[in-house]
Amino acid sequence: MRRVLALSLVCWFFAAGVVRSTTVIAPTFGSLVSKASTIFVGDVMDVRSVWEDTRDGRSIITLVTFRVSDVWKGSVGAVTQLEFLGGTIGETTMVVAGVPRFSVGQRDVLFVGGTARAISPLVAMMHGRMRVDRDTNGVERVTTFDGRAVVSTAELGPQRAAAAPAGGPPMRLVDLGAAVRAELQRR
Amino acid sequence: MRPAWTTMLRAAAAGLALVVLSDRLTGYSLNSTKFGNGTLTMHMQLGSGSGTLIDGSTSWNQATTNALATWNTHIDLLKFSAIQDSTSAIADRNGVNNVVFGSTVFGRAFDDDTVAVANWWFVGSERSEGNVTFNAAKQWNSYRGPLRRSGGATTYDIYRVALHEFGHLLGLNHPDENGQSVSAIMNSTISDIDALTADDISGARVNYGAGLTSNVTFPPRNEPNDFFNQLIALYRDRLGARAVSTYVDAEGAVVWLSEYARYRVGLCDHASAQQRVFSQIDNAGTYGVCALTPAGAIPFPPRNEGLQFMLALDAKYRDDLRRSATSSFVDNEGAVVWVLEYFRYRLNGCNHSDATIRVFQQILGQGIQPVCRG
Numbered sequence: 001m002r003r004v005l006a007l008s009l010v011c012w013f014f015a016a017g018v019v020r021s022t023t024v025i026a027p028t029f030g031s032l033v034s035k036a037s038t039i040f041v042g043d044v045m046d047v048r049s050v051w052e053d054t055r056d057g058r059s060i061i062t063l064v065t066f067r068v069s070d071v072w073k074g075s076v077g078a079v080t081q082l083e084f085l086g087g088t089i090g091e092t093t094m095v096v097a098g099v100p101r102f103s104v105g106q107r108d109v110l111f112v113g114g115t116a117r118a119i120s121p122l123v124a125m126m127h128g129r130m131r132v133d134r135d136t137n138g139v140e141r142v143t144t145f146d147g148r149a150v151v152s153t154a155e156l157g158p159q160r161a162a163a164a165p166a167g168g169p170p171m172r173l174v175d176l177g178a179a180v181r182a183e184l185q186r187r
Numbered sequence: 188m189r190p191a192w193t194t195m196l197r198a199a200a201a202g203l204a205l206v207v208l209s210d211r212l213t214g215y216s217l218n219s220t221k222f223g224n225g226t227l228t229m230h231m232q233l234g235s236g237s238g239t240l241i242d243g244s245t246s247w248n249q250a251t252t253n254a255l256a257t258w259n260t261h262i263d264l265l266k267f268s269a270i271q272d273s274t275s276a277i278a279d280r281n282g283v284n285n286v287v288f289g290s291t292v293f294g295r296a297f298d299d300d301t302v303a304v305a306n307w308w309f310v311g312s313e314r315s316e317g318n319v320t321f322n323a324a325k326q327w328n329s330y331r332g333p334l335r336r337s338g339g340a341t342t343y344d345i346y347r348v349a350l351h352e353f354g355h356l357l358g359l360n361h362p363d364e365n366g367q368s369v370s371a372i373m374n375s376t377i378s379d380i381d382a383l384t385a386d387d388i389s390g391a392r393v394n395y396g397a398g399l400t401s402n403v404t405f406p407p408r409n410e411p412n413d414f415f416n417q418l419i420a421l422y423r424d425r426l427g428a429r430a431v432s433t434y435v436d437a438e439g440a441v442v443w444l445s446e447y448a449r450y451r452v453g454l455c456d457h458a459s460a461q462q463r464v465f466s467q468i469d470n471a472g473t474y475g476v477c478a479l480t481p482a483g484a485i486p487f488p489p490r491n492e493g494l495q496f497m498l499a500l501d502a503k504y505r506d507d508l509r510r511s512a513t514s515s516f517v518d519n520e521g522a523v524v525w526v527l528e529y530f531r532y533r534l535n536g537c538n539h540s541d542a543t544i545r546v547f548q549q550i551l552g553q554g555i556q557p558v559c560r561g
Contacts, residue, residue: 023302023348023377035299056293057278085295086306094280095220096292096306097355115296124300146364146375158376 024098027124029153033183035123036111038074041132041173042066044106045079049087060094062087064102066110072180074112082112082121098125100145107132109142109176132173140173153179215373215390216365220309221358222317224264224395229255230273232287233321240345241330247345248272250329251286254349258357260462261388262395263475267353280308282316284356286349288323297322302377303348305355317356321345333379347372347381354387358394362386385469392472401453401476403485403534410539411441414529415522417543421550423516430514434504435522437515440497443468444526447496452485452534454478457492464496465503484558485534490524497523525550536560 027035046065051058062084068076086096099120102108111128112121122128129145142150149170150156171179233247244250248271255267275283279293290297292304302325307317321327326342328335335342354373361375371386415437422428435443443464450460453476463474480486497519504510517525525546532542536559545556 023304023351024375025300025302026376027300031300052294054294056291058280059293059295085292091310093220093309094306095309097304098301113298115298117291117294117296118298119292119295119301119304120298124298127300146361148364 024125024127026127026156026158028157029179030183032111032123032128032156033073033180034187035113036073036128037114038076038112039072039109039180040066040068040074040076040080040112041070041072041107041109041177042068042080044102044104044108047102047104049089051089059085060087060089060092061085062101066108070177072109072177073184076112082110083117084121085119096120100126100129107140109173130176135169141170142173142176143170150176153183215369215371215386215393216360216362216367217390217393218355218358218360220307220312220314221394222265222314222356226266226268227284227317227356228268228270229284229286229319230270230275232273232275232277232285234288237327241328242346244329244346247288247327247329248286250346251349254346254353257350257383258353258391260459261383261466261471261474262357262391263397263399263477264395265357279306279318280316284316285318285320287318287320289320290323292320293318297324302343303352305352307356314356319349319352319356321348331381334377343377344381348377350383350387351377354391357391359387359390362390385466385471388466388469388471392474396472397475399453399475399477399479401449402479403449403452405445405449405530406533406539408442408445410533411445411526411529412438413539414543414546415441415517415526418521418525418546419516421547422521425551428516428518430516431518432512433515433519434501434510434512435497435519436510436513439500439504440522441526443500444493444497444523445530447493448487448527448530450474450476451488451492452476452480454480457488457495460488461496461499464500468503468508485531487527487531490527493523493527494520532556532558 033039043066044064045067047062049060049062052061063081064084065079065081068078068080084099086094086099096119109130109132111123113123113128120126126145130150131143131145131147132140135141144150151168151171231248231252233251235246237247239245240250242250244253252269255269259266277285277287292306301322303319303321305317305319308315326340327345328342329346330344350372359373361373362369362371363374369386370380370384372380372383373387419437446464446467447460450463455463455477459477467473501519528546528549529542532545537545541559548556
């Protein structure tokens with residue numbers, strides 16, 4: 001158990017240094033769900049960056065491969081890959097502010113949008129990623145991409161940045177799944 | 188294994204505590220990479236067709252160049268420069284820092300919720316190129332005040348978004364995504380904040396502040412304070428001046444006029460000097476000067492600019508600091524004229540007593556006195 005907690009802390013510690021920027025309108029939970037073509041829970045199996053030559057110059061893209069453990073919306077195979085603009089090859093790094101970065105072993109809920117060849121395939125750049133970590137009791141709990149606890153889906157949205165942090169533990173993964181399904185049924 | 192995990196747990200917890208503590212103390216959040224000191228040339232390629240914008244800007248390039256200029260007044264070691272209507276290639280990793288509208292960021296599409304994107308390249312910790320792309324599908328203008336929404340759509344203020352994106356090029360992250368709750372243009376969500384805040388400026392100055400240390404030594408503060416007290420007595424007792432209302436107290440007048448003079452003597456222009464002083468008042472820290480003062484007689488700002496500064500300072504005390512009116516026998520004009528004269532004599536070789544006497548001789552109609560060194 002201590003190992004799990006330590007791992008969570010270490011992950012959080014390193015996540016705190018991740019680049020996040022750009023101007024994005026934080027979506028509400030309803031918007032996240034409705035704009036996503038697929039929503040799934042996945043474990044990062046592989047992260048690989050490659051050069052991409054286009055008429056706009058030479059870029060780096062990062063291919064992130066997920067083992068899919070649960071699908072809440074849409075259709076996705078047991079293993080799927082998402083492409084993100086930016087990444088590191090050798091000593092050279094291309095940063096696209098706001099595009100999330102992944103590490104092997106991380107577990108996430110991904111809200112994948114429908115835009116083809118997007119900067120980030122996720123809804124609202126980084127907001128379409130929710131982190132999943134186990135608490136000291138082994139319960140999977142959800143935080144937003146930047147490590148802030150999701151206590152209630154109602155708190156997500158543009159107002160969140162200005163609001164004081166909500167109290168209470170992060171919501172359980174199973175509860176988030178239920179909330180997504182309820183939102184889909186409501187629609 | 189257990190001891191190793193225990194050690195890691197302790198280290199992580201210590202690191203966590205350190206991060207939280209340092210965030211609370213510092214406010215802003217810095218990225219681990221930045222551009223080297225010098226000039227960062229931005230190629231303004233936002234095109235024509237904006238017409239006159241709400242804030243009076245006549246083009247998108249002008250509105251965003253204003254944002255560059257705003258940052259420039261607060262940083263010393265790096266300066267943005269702007270090439271208007273640049274025809275350089277708009278491409279990634281070509282060494283050109285493009286500022287453009289686009290439906291894609293170098294071939295990759297915007298989503299609905301993304302308004303603008305900054306991207307950059309680096310090797311090691313030094314950046315080599317930085318670009319800003321504004322989402323062409325959004326509705327833009329340039330204005331101050333609350334965000335303008337109409338019929339469910341937002342008209343975005345390109346100036347404040349540019350301030351934010353250029354802040355990323357200066358190495359700033361989002362403070363609100365790093366456990367902080369501060370007022371900042373660099374927060375992750377666009378808001379009614381339409382200008383840099385003290386937190387934004389403090390962060391940028393960690394990377395690019397410091398600047399030049401003035402090569403001119405100003406007198407210790409007790410001496411100009413003493414001069415000002417004597418000036419008040421002179422106005423009251425010799426000139427028979429009546430008390431006037433002012434929001435800047437005597438100590439504030441001396442301290443901030445001294446800082447204004449320090450920047451001006453350090454070859455900052457009026458606007459830059461005033462902005463730096465006001466940022467100091469807002470707790471953004473002390474700035475370096477703009478250039479070393481040349482040898483010879485030390486130049487001082489013209490009176491009209493000193494008076495403009497003093498009037499703006501009075502308004503800042505009244506409106507921003509919410510100070511109550513106080514009374515003084517020396518009006519704002521007298522304060523700025525004679526305090527700056529006192530400093531002019533002091534920096535040109537006169538001691539406290541000599542400078543005071545020379546200023547008083549001027550006040551009593553004996554004309555401008557010679558400085559104490561040639």
